[in-house]
Amino acid sequence: MAKQDPYAALRIKEFNIFLFVRFLLVFGWSMQFIVIEWQVYSITKDPLSLGIIGLMEIIPAFSMALFAGHIVDRREKRNLLALCTAAFSMISLGLFFLTSDSIVGNWSTKSILYCIYALVFFGGFLRSFFGPTIFSLVALLVPKKIYHNAATWSTSTWKTASVSGALFGGFFISWIGVDMTLCLVFVLVILSLFFMFFIKKKPILNKKIGEPIKDSLKAGVQFVFKTKEILGVLTLDMIAVLFGGTVAILSVFAQDVLKVGPEGFGILNASISIGSIVTMFLTTYIPINKKTGKKMLISVFIFGLSIIAFGLSSLFWVSVLALFISGAADGISMVIRQTILQLKTPDDMRGRVSSVNSMFVGSSNELGAFESGLAAKLLGPVTAVVFGGTMTLLTVITIGAVNPTLRNLDLTKDIEENEK
The missing domain is CATH 1.20.1250.20 (MFS general substrate transporter like domains)
Structure with missing residues (x-):
């Protein structure tokens, strides 16, 4: 077998764009999670409210997982990822408004909290689609001979973005405040959506129509x-x-x-x-x-x-x-x-x-x-x-x-x- 090229997948332009898009999405999602946990505890001072955030996300993510996989296998992957990203941007925009001074000053704590839980629940629904779509798209961007290398770079990008997003989320809270940090998340998601369209539409490989x-x-x-x-x-x-x-x-x-x-x-x-x-x-x-x-x-x-x-x-x-x-x-x-x-x-x-x-x-x-x-x-x-x-x-x-x-x-x- 030929000597392993550690940068094999990075030599493919569309895969590089995919990594950049994935980094922006995961960075934004991780930062948003940290900021929301901070905000929810700040307004409730109740540790149980943090547990409910996880519960609100895991219920739809788990219950929809298999159905999401079925849909992903029958849809064009680039456009499906773009649709999920556009929906994610609406969650970020909604959270930005819910943490703004005008809303915090005029709405009751319970109303704000329930709205945040609702948006987190919708985010869990989207999460059930993101994973299968991204996993399927990777295999359509690189040849089979470098699947293993692409998997390594994709996983590394996800982990780096997850860690750095959580880290910067805490810093941005003190630098620009909760609401402006969520506004930044919205900008990052929109930016990822823009670059996503530099990836061409991919063929649908599952031909079992009507199954x-x-x-x-x-x-x-x-x-x-x-x-x-x-x-x-x-x-x-x-x-x-x-x-x-x-x-x-x-x-x-x-x-x-x-x-x-x-x-x-x-x-x-x-x-x-x-x-x-x-x-x-x-x-x-x-x-x-x-x-x-x-x-x-x-x-x-x-x-x-x-x-x-x-x-x-x-x-x-x-x-x-x-x-x-x-x-x-x-x-x-x-x-x-x-x-x-x-x-x-x-x-x-x-x-x-x-x-x-x-x-x-x-x-x-x-x-x-x-x-x-x-x-x-x-x-x-x-x-x-x-x-x-x-x-x-x-x-x-x-x-x-x-x-x-x-x-x-x-x-x-x-x-x-x-x-x-």
């Missing part, structure tokens, strides 16, 4: 459960996110366990993200095609160990190092998961398979935050984190033992066949 929705949804779910490699990586990531997530209770560790204050809290958050971003970019140089399954299992196992180390640590620098390693391991597993999904999913089923992925992994973020908070309340933060890391290790061992297809997975032949 009943029930049969279509059933086919997508059955494909995932029959394809042991995909089922294995989705299960691994779901358990790792559900039990191994520590972000939701990092503030507890910063204030009550490590006693490092807001500055230390920021460093703890940053260490996870830096580890993840660094390793995702490194994977563009280091091939993951050989012994892919073992690398996936090892990366999630290391993630579990690092989470346990963080839970047991009472030294700040050890905690930072443990979180950096957890982010690095998580970054590797994310790239491997996206690569396996791109290579093992038929073109006409990408929307539905991506929707099942979002149900497995995407929904686990909110559920994982709830699990972490509940476990910390019942068991204490240290025991909760150690328990989560232990559950992750047990899951890796179990899946490695019962799923030899994933354990022995090697993508060398898949990539070589695509390169022919």
Whole structure:
């Protein structure tokens, strides 16, 4: 096999435009989430109101996921993404008005809160379409021989935008205020919509016109459960996110366990993200095609160990190092998961398979935050984190033992066949 070109996907103009569009969207979405959480807590002073935000987003995102995948597989992807982006811009504009001085000064807190919840709910509905559409569009922008490289760059762009959006969201609140920050989000979304039309319309690869929705949804779910490699990586990531997530209770560790204050809290958050971003970019140089399954299992196992180390640590620098390693391991597993999904999913089923992925992994973020908070309340933060890391290790061992297809997975032949 020829030497891997780490910039192969970046040599395609439309893919570069796609990455820029995705960065703007994710950056704006992440910044908007942080700002809304800040604003809601500022006007209510009730932690439960923050939990309701997650609930309002996850209910439509989860319940619509399979139907969204069915629709995505039967629609032209560029225009569908543009339509979703235009709708997202209306949410940002609405949130801007709801946080403006004229509305805050004249509306009741309850009215503003309910309107924010309604817009977040609509955003969750859109989220169910964004994931499958973006996943399907990537495969139409690059040749099959560089799917693995495109998946790495796309995932890295998403993670970088997510981290930087959350970081700048906090800064912009203090610099220009909540309402003007949301106005900036609106501008970024409109800018992404403008550049989206520099991508040409793509062919619709699913030709099963008139196929009943029930049969279509059933086919997508059955494909995932029959394809042991995909089922294995989705299960691994779901358990790792559900039990191994520590972000939701990092503030507890910063204030009550490590006693490092807001500055230390920021460093703890940053260490996870830096580890993840660094390793995702490194994977563009280091091939993951050989012994892919073992690398996936090892990366999630290391993630579990690092989470346990963080839970047991009472030294700040050890905690930072443990979180950096957890982010690095998580970054590797994310790239491997996206690569396996791109290579093992038929073109006409990408929307539905991506929707099942979002149900497995995407929904686990909110559920994982709830699990972490509940476990910390019942068991204490240290025991909760150690328990989560232990559950992750047990899951890796179990899946490695019962799923030899994933354990022995090697993508060398898949990539070589695509390169022919």
